Amino acid sequence: MWNSRKVGILGGGQLGRMLVESCNRLNIQANVLDAENSPAKQISFHDGHVTGSFKEREAVRQLAKSCDVMTAEIEHVDTYALEEVASQVQVEPSWQAIRTIQNKFNQKEHLRKYGIPMADHRELVKNTPEELAEAGEQLGYPMMLKSKTMAYDGRGNFRVNSKEDIPDALEALKDRPLYVEKWAYFKMELAVMVIKTKDEVLSYPTVETVQEDSICKLVYAPARNVSDKINEEAQALARKAVAAFEGKGAFGVEMFLLEDNSLMLCEIASRIHNSGHYTIEGCGLSQFDSHIRAIMDLPIPAKSLEIRQPSIMLNIIGGSAPDTHLKAAEAALSIPNAAIHLYSKGAAKPGRKMGHITVTAATMHEAETIIQPLIDVVDNIRA
Ligand code: ATP
């Protein structure tokens, strides 16, 4: 049967949970590898889950035994474990793609061969002040010092404004493998969700992302005040970048729109992505639906990736009290066309993604008007 193959998911956080929601609607069993009672496991009752971490070799082996196709909600997984099990189980996207992408420097070196425009950058080998100062001479200030690995939500980035910041920057990212990027003077950040199938590279429309403290706060779909031409160019760039990797599934591509309307790639995630959450309400198929279909070789009508109604997604980030996210969700209960997603992660921690809200409306202006009171609530929570 088309839906009888079992999916194994490395990671049971909110992204895994939303993948399980998609699997559930198609009667596809999703076996999740994560801690007991992780958000994804809470909505999936069967005996195929594995308790452990996606960083433990033995746990990955166990998951491989219980599924037909394995995927990951996060790129920071043990790709050596994936390489080992790839002979027994289909791994999507490929372990090679995940391994290259999880190291942001290697990702960029790989993409450079395909002519993808990116901020100029330098690798640090010794992580000394002299080495960083030399990069500063070449790239100019400000520049962004970045950890090559284990980066998310800007935890791994440090803005170096001048030579005087060098000691602080190296202290903040000490003991991590580093590279440094030339500053990108962007007027807007854009993102495109790309779906790689067995024989096609499809894309959702271009969206606008707004980050606060390097964490995604808002996503406007489609991107506001962006011409059709730029929308098309961003999608084409995203598809070209993703085509450089092996394997199937969803990839999130972040880009900068520069002052002269040219595009630059910021980074790729080898997975479903926060910038694509709007697709749950905004499109015929969500990024999670498309990911599952892509890895199982099921049809994805391109029309289902179009935006049906302008959508705005607002992240609910944890504040100082453990229940701040519930206040945001409670306010959203009374807002028309506000879809509330709480991730059931337990108590909030500052900066932790606890849920999101998507508002859809006939026009972007209407969606902006409807969501504004919620943005105010979220801003107060974080203040
Ligand atoms: P994510 O949670 O998206 O995985 P991350 O920790 O991997 O984030 P990046 O996406 O590399 O980090 O950077 C986070 C944000 O920092 C970007 O969205 C952008 O706002 C800013 N940024 C990153 N690189 C640069 C740059 N070269 N110039 C200016 N701003 C930058």
Ligand code: MG
């Ligand atoms: Mg990243």
Ligand code: MG
């Ligand atoms: Mg990013």
